Amino acid sequence: MTIAALASHLERLEALVKAKGRLPLWRLDDAERAAYQRWRNASKAAIADYEAEHGKGASYAAGREGNFEIPDMPEWLRKALDLEPTPAIPVGATTPEAAQIYRGYVECNQS
Secondary structure (H helix, E strand, O other): OEHHHHHHHHHHHHHHHHHHOOOHHHHOOHHHHHHHHHHHHHHHHHHHHHHHHHOOOHHHHHHHOOOOEOOOOOHHHHHHOOOOOOOOOOOOOOHHHHHHHHHHHHHHHOO
């Protein structure tokens, strides 16, 4: 999963939170919730490690070029959270489009 795909997933999760008042993790059992947290933590760790070595924001740029990926969200988890697979930001996406996705990613990860 690329950074852009993660940003898209996080934006969808944020939209679910705004629409339903909370993240639908209540539909997951304890083991599934723990798996979600492991995936989220592994993703954040991969981003932090890459950016520690290459500089802040480098993982996003590398993800757009297809040179950096985070762990894929398990399919059962994507279905449980009502998420559809999302494509990465296409090569040639405009700067405003990319900036909007990155802002959403940063805002979602500040919590």
